[in-house]
Amino acid sequence: MRPIQQWFDEYGQSHQNHTNKLIHWICVPLIFFSIVGLLASIPAGPLKMLFPEQLRPFVHFGTIVILLGLLFYLRLSFTMFLGMAIVCSLVLWLVYVVDVNLETPLWLVCLVVFVLAWVGQFYGHKVEGKKPSFLKDLQFLLIGPAWLLGFIYRKLGIPY
Incomplete structure (x- = not known):
């Protein structure tokens, strides 16, 4: 596997x-x-029953994908893994908050956000004049969040 800085350098191009x-x-x-x-909107059925009541709102397919993504980050860098674990925990909490507090179904909110955010991404790449990195390698979909976290790490002097 490539070193994390090599991923960031290529993504940054x-x-x-x-x-x-x-x-x-x-x-x-x-x-x-x-x-x-x-992914959290997909019914998880009996899977939730394997966990204590207080964890059940966080037992869903989104959590499974996050855990797999964290393995990817762990292979790149332990400190990046720790930072992304914090980011992922925050995302899981926000998904829970939106699901519990809005009358609009979570899947609908997320679908609208997903479409609008991708429109923004493609507009940004049009301005940039370069294709999105993930068109070359799908792993760059996981690098994007870590690349942003890398900026925060550098500002704070945290090595990755």
Whole structure:
């Protein structure tokens, strides 16, 4: 597996334009949230019954995908894994909050967010003049959130 900095360098090649970067700071987290929310909307049935009552709202297919994604981050960097675990926990909590507090079904909210965020992403790449990295390698869909977290790590002086 490539080192994390190599992933970031390659991802960064199609993310040089200030407008595109700004759009990514907004749209990448929204896409991440919406995917987890869409997956959380799929009935998990008896799977939930295997867990204590207080954990059941977080037992869904979104959580399973997050756990698989965290394995990817763990293979890249332990500190990135820890940061992404915090980000993923926040996303799971936000999905729960939206699901419990809005009358609109979670899947519908997430579908609208997903579509609008991808429109934003493709607009950003049009401004950039380069294709999205994931068209070359689907693993870049996992690199996007970590690339943003990498900026925060550098600002805080946290090695990754």
